[in-house]
Amino acid sequence: MPTTLTHLALHVPDLEACIDFYQQFCGMRVIHERAGKGSKIVWMAEPGKEHQFIFVIMPGGADRQLAADDYSHFGFAVDSREQVEEIARLAESAGCLIWPARDEPYPVGYYCGLRDPAGNYVEFSYGQPLGPGSEAMPIP
Template identity: 80%
Template sequence: MRPTLTHVALHVPDLAACVTFYQQFCGMQLIHQRAGKGSKIVWMAEPGKEHSFILVIMPGGQDRQLSADDYSHFGFALQSRAEVEAIAEQARLAGCLIWEPRDEPYPVGYYCGVRDPAGNYVEFSYGQPLGPGSEHMPLP
């Protein structure tokens, strides 16, 4: 048997704020919700990936206080450097940009970092050998 990664589950202090963040910044959709953990449990996924990988969000977590040099994060690939810039500007206006856009040597690429309402860091990148367009890139 070979295990398959299907989801990540997080407790968050403000469920509604996190749902809104992942919809607005990450383009994720709410695909399921049910009663549980004091209010409700939410499943979110990228369109078309509902059967392969989801984010489960539950109320009751503590705000994570990560330092700016803590690179624990969720990673989302984008189609271009311009899209990284656009996310960075959106985050800058919302007051949640933590890493200004920057270039790093392959395989890291061009990226920025954003803080979600629970304190988790989310990276938006272009040029990594993962995500859209990566099938034409060599693995590191």
């Protein structure tokens, strides 16, 4: 039975802080909001991908306290190593950098990691066989 992953739903402790984070670091935008759960429910998507994959963000979640060696994360691909470095610089200034920019053997590539306001880890990578420029790369 074929399926398509369309969304990820997150309960977060601070809705507005998470909206701001995903707008600032991921370029996502709010595409829908409605009343719900005593506040509002927000849908966010990358521009042009509104019908492919979204985050549904809702209030009422607890802050996630992931261990330093926990590599659970949301992964975003960027167009260059320089973009990874710029995101890492911005995140360091904002106090949310958890993995400084680093190189790992293929298929991991060049990446950095941030902690969102709900405690989720978010990776920004270049050189993986996913995302921008990956069409020419084999998937291991």
